[in-house]
Amino acid sequence: MAQTIVSRLTEGLASGQSKRFDNASTPTPEETMIKAGRSAAVLAALAAAALSLTACGGDDGGSGGKELKLWHYEAPDSAMGKAWSEAVKEFEAAHPGVKVTFEEKGFEQIQKTAPMVLNSKDAPDVMEYNKGNATAGMLSKQGLLTDLTAEVGKRGWDKLISPNVQVTAKYDAKGTMGGDTWYGVPNYAEYLQIYYNKDLFEKHGVEIPTTFDQLVAAMDAFVAKDVTPFTNAGAEYMAHQFVYQLALDRADQNWVDAFQRYTGKTDFNDAAWTYGASTFADWVKKGYIAENSVSLKAEDAGVAFMKGEFPMMFSGSWWFGRVAAEADFEWETSVWPGAKMTLGSGGNLWVVPEGSENKELAYDFIDITMKKGIQNTLGNAGGIPVAADPAAITEPKAKKLIGDFDGLAESGGLAYYPDWPVAGFYDVWVSQTQKLMNGTAPAEVLEGVQKSYDGGLPK
Structure with a gap:
């Protein structure tokens, strides 16, 4: 001009x-x-x-007339969805003339298309993305994510995020988590737990378990009454997370580090993996998990539980807000009975694509989500905040949720997720676990997992 x-x-x-x-x-x-x-x-x-x-x-000065493109995949009534909606309002109030254009994307949609989208003109300015070597790590190695290290130090985010939660936000040159370069910022944490429908337990005269043996006894009691104990989704993450949890029951921290961070050799024929796959297959045969759930998605499984069709759901804390809002029955949660380790980590990451046209605005938005007001909202809505005021979390179930996470984090009990270590591993786990549910021998299934894992290790 x-x-x-x-x-x-x-x-x-x-x-x-x-x-x-x-x-x-x-x-x-x-x-x-x-x-x-x-x-x-x-x-x-x-x-x-x-x-x-x-x-x-013009376009180069001030913020008037600008647009911040935001993508995330949290449901509006989830804890994160509620908190981030509030963050959008606060951001727009602090940036007159800037419009936040939010596009809700499904988890699977972002998981499969992110590398292609972020390498195009359609990339958002800031987006939620899954953490781990196979996702954020891979994109960082490909040069598709902005190095946030300087910004993290400048804004003090590293002072708000505990070291065990930082692991999944930082990557090395090979894209392995736990490195020294920040490529994302987690503003919440997460872990897997069992959700119990207390009304169904009471109706059928079954005690809510506190040990693994009691869990098995409870499942036997429900099956005897023609009730399938657990909801499940074989076509997405739920099924293979059962396998991983059962393997963790026979594993230790060195085992986890070897698998997730390549500190040693991972053998999928070892005692822990064999126990996990064999026990899950046995649970399907015994009716603890329905065979016909092999083709269901996580949304199907979660909605079925919230409708009162199953006594238990083993899944992430990300369901907490929806269960609180939608379940028409008495319910409670607990860590997997008897577990020293379970699936969990810092939450998904805010990442800034390298192609973002409004990086400073993206940093400002992330900063707002780290403020105590937004963090307190997240906590009281059923999320696990990383920088909230503990005294401001007043909802009883939310306080227990956060307390259980803190206990796991302090004891080193967060074992991440089974699909993280190598690119494409998520789809492998889904397909191999479906084979397991359909009767393929555990050893054959684990052989397929081993092949994919070995082929994807960084060179």
Whole structure:
């Protein structure tokens, strides 16, 4: 725009100068030099004015008329959905003239298309993305995510996020978590737990378990009454998370580190993995988990539980807010009975695509989600905040949820998720666990998992 203005002014000056010379006598050399100097000075002043106008009204200065493109996949009535809706309002109030354009994307949608989308002009400015080597780690290695290390230090986010939660936000040059470069910011945490329908337990005269043996006894009691104990989703993450939890019951921290962070060799024929796969297959045969759930998605399983169709659901804390809002029965939660370790970590990450056109605004939005007001909202809505005021969390079930997480985090009980270590591993786990549910031998299933894992290890 500035160049256009200057060009037009230059044309005008040249035209006027030509006309003045045409109507006058031939100037002396001294007069020509004086007039040329004056014209140059006028041009310089006009050009500066034009640039100033452009800076005031164009796209490069201020925040007026800008748009922040935001993607996330949290349901509106989930804890994170509620907190982030509040964050959007606070952000827009603090940035007059900036409009947040929010696009809700499904977890699976972002999981499968992020590398392609972030390498295009359609990339958002800030988005929620899954943490782990196979997701955020892979994108960081491909150069698709912005290095946030300087911004994290500048805004003090590293002081708000505990070291065990930071692990999944930082990656090394190979895309392995636990590195020294920040590529994302988690503003909540998460873990798996059992949700209990207390009404169904009471109706069928079954005690809510506190040990693993009691859990098995409870499942036997429900099956004897023709009630399937657990809801499940074989077509998505729920099924293979059972396998991983059962394996964790026979594992230790060194086992987890070898699997997740390549500190040693992982053998899927070892005692822990064999127990996990064999026990899950046995649970399907015994009716603890329905065979026909092999084709169901997580939403199907979660909704069925919230409708009161199953006594138990083993899944993430991300369901907590929805269960609180939608379940028409008495319910409670607990960590997997008897578990020293379970699936969990810092929450999904806010990442800023390398192609973001509004990085400073993206940083400002992330910063707002880390403020105590938003963090307190998240906690009372059933999320696990990383920087809330503990005294501000007053909802009893939410306080227990956060307390259970804190206990796991302090004891080193967060074992991450089974699909994290290598790219494409999520789909492998889904397909192999479906085979397990359909009767394929556990050893054969684990062999398929081993092949994929070994083939995906960083070179």
